[in-house]
Amino acid sequence: MLITRRLGYEPSLALDDALRALSAMDWSRAGAGLLAYYPVVRGNPFQAMLYSQLGDAGLTPVPTYDPDTTLRLARAVAGSGLHLVVHVHWLNVVMAKAADEADARDRLKRYLDQLSQLKEQGARILWTVHNVLPHETRFERLEAELRQGVVNLAERVHVMSPRTRELVSPWFDIPEEKLLAVPHPAYHDVYPSWMTKQQARLELGMPPDVTAFALVGRVQPYKGLTELLDAFDRLCEREPGRYALIVAGPTNQEEETRAFRERVLTHPAVYAALRKIPDDEMQVYLRAADVAVFPYRRSLNSGALALALTFGLPVVLREDSGEAARVSPSYALRYDGDDPDGLLTALAQARSLVTPRARAAALGAAARISPSRVSRAFAAAVRAWLDSGGSHP
Numbered sequence: 409m410l411i412t413r414r415l416g417y418e419p420s421l422a423l424d425d426a427l428r429a430l431s432a433m434d435w436s437r438a439g440a441g442l443l444a445y446y447p448v449v450r451g452n453p454f455q456a457m458l459y460s461q462l463g464d465a466g467l468t469p470v471p472t473y474d475p476d477t478t479l480r481l482a483r484a485v486a487g488s489g490l491h492l493v494v495h496v497h498w499l500n501v502v503m504a505k506a507a508d509e510a511d512a513r514d515r516l517k518r519y520l521d522q523l524s525q526l527k528e529q530g531a532r533i534l535w536t537v538h539n540v541l542p543h544e545t546r547f548e549r550l551e552a553e554l555r556q557g558v559v560n561l562a563e564r565v566h567v568m569s570p571r572t573r574e575l576v577s578p579w580f581d582i583p584e585e586k587l588l589a590v591p592h593p594a595y596h597d598v599y600p601s602w603m604t605k606q607q608a609r610l611e612l613g614m615p616p617d618v619t620a621f622a623l624v625g626r627v628q629p630y631k632g633l634t635e636l637l638d639a640f641d642r643l644c645e646r647e648p649g650r651y652a653l654i655v656a657g658p659t660n661q662e663e664e665t666r667a668f669r670e671r672v673l674t675h676p677a678v679y680a681a682l683r684k685i686p687d688d689e690m691q692v693y694l695r696a697a698d699v700a701v702f703p704y705r706r707s708l709n710s711g712a713l714a715l716a717l718t719f720g721l722p723v724v725l726r727e728d729s730g731e732a733a734r735v736s737p738s739y740a741l742r743y744d745g746d747d748p749d750g751l752l753t754a755l756a757q758a759r760s761l762v763t764p765r766a767r768a769a770a771l772g773a774a775a776r777i778s779p780s781r782v783s784r785a786f787a788a789a790v791r792a793w794l795d796s797g798g799s800h801p
Contacts, residue, residue: 417450419473426470426481430490437466439794441491444472444481444531447501454711455497457593461783465791467493475522482529491794494531496523496562499554500542512547520557527561532794534588535559536566540576540708543630544662552579564588564793566786568709569730575708588789591734592709593782594774595718599690608696612654612679619759620652622697622721624690625712627657627682629664632703632726632751637671637678639703639751644677646756655680656693694719698762703751704729717774722761724754738769 415425426444433440443462445455448471459469472478478494485492502519506512527533535558541551559565559582566588569575573582609616623636640653655672659665659682672678681693694700700716701724708730716723717739725732727742735742739761743754760766775781 416471419448419477422471422473422477423480423484426472427484429468429470430485433468434466439491439791440466441468441493441794442481442485443467443469443493443495443790444478445469445495445497446472446474446478447497448473449498452711453595453598454593457595457598457779458783458786460779461787462790463787464784465787465794467491467787467790475519475526478531479522479525479529482526482531486529492529492531493790493794494523494526494533495566496533496535496558498538499551499558500539500545502554503547503550504542506547509547509550512550516550516554516557519554520561523558523561533558533562534564534566534790535562537568537572537576537582538709540706541579543628543706544660548579556580559583559586562586564790566590568592570733571730572708575730588793590786590789591777591782592711592714593779594714594777595711596774596778598779599687599715599718601691601695601719603691603695605695608692611692612696614652614654614679614696615649618650618652618677619699619762620654620697621699621701621724621755621758622654622656622693622716623701624654624685624693624715625657627655627659627665627668629662630705630707632705632745633664633668635751636701636703637668637675639755640677642752643755651677651755653678654693654697655682656685656690658682658684690715691719694721697721699724699758701755702726702729702731703745705745707731714774714777717770717777720767720771720774722758722766722770724751724758726750736769736773739766739773 462469472481482492503512503515506515523533541548545551559580565582565586568591644651659669669682672680700721702710702713703726710731713723713731722739724741726745728745732742741754741758743750
């Protein structure tokens, strides 16, 4: 048979593909069902990693792309006795294209109405909290209202940081009994990782003996761009020629990002690839680095941090971030983001992490959140919730 397409990869055929997935289910297993999820982000492996072991829970993941398609699926399977879990991900898409505040409120209401209709059709709602609020928000109050509305309608809220309830509390509240806690997975087997540091630095034209920091991922102001470059400049003034900064990722058009771009492109100690990094190239920047830096002004969960650990990189991060509660001093330095010299001090001290022991500790931390391990934990948590019967524990 000629393969003409992969099921689940065409939004216009999402409903048909989801219904076709029923034929692959093990109907002899009690509690079998579908896990429909949206929005779908193909460029980010998070969803594929999280769902990789979902079969252990008797559930088949199906991408439905949007609430309308998901509602059509819910109506198609209503009354069948089949479990239908609706897993909602990033909410930034709801009001991203709103023309103004009135339009944003209309979109918010429609979104919550659709979730209510899904519940009426028997769907079990699960939401993953990826961020506190969107990194670039125009309607902060409405974004908070949306999240509270989703929490109210969801039976479970998937959190990846032990500090989630604390960090989101200024904007919305998550009842403790709704928590489903499973960490963000690492990135084992997602990116090639065979390159040596020597080869990576040779390809980047970087000296072999400098201590190299890395900022990897989208280059946006919330990541503390100005603070990082200011601290790095001061560090280089203290000890010229001893440090390098690698920046790898696409930029946006915000004023601070443009200013950062202008500075790094003329900086003699900064090696910048300000574009989307292909999967097979990611290892070059991570292998060339000694320490990954995360001076994010507001951070709940960080896929980039999980990626850094996967490559055995020790990390520097703010102590008020969501990830700070999970890292260990054996491979991480935490600093006070409100201290004007906090980041500079941390960067200066980071050389103490450039050791085989710290790299081994980082690799060990990544192994504890390997994709298969996290996915099995997620599958078990979802199964326990569904088997508990009611909406609440």
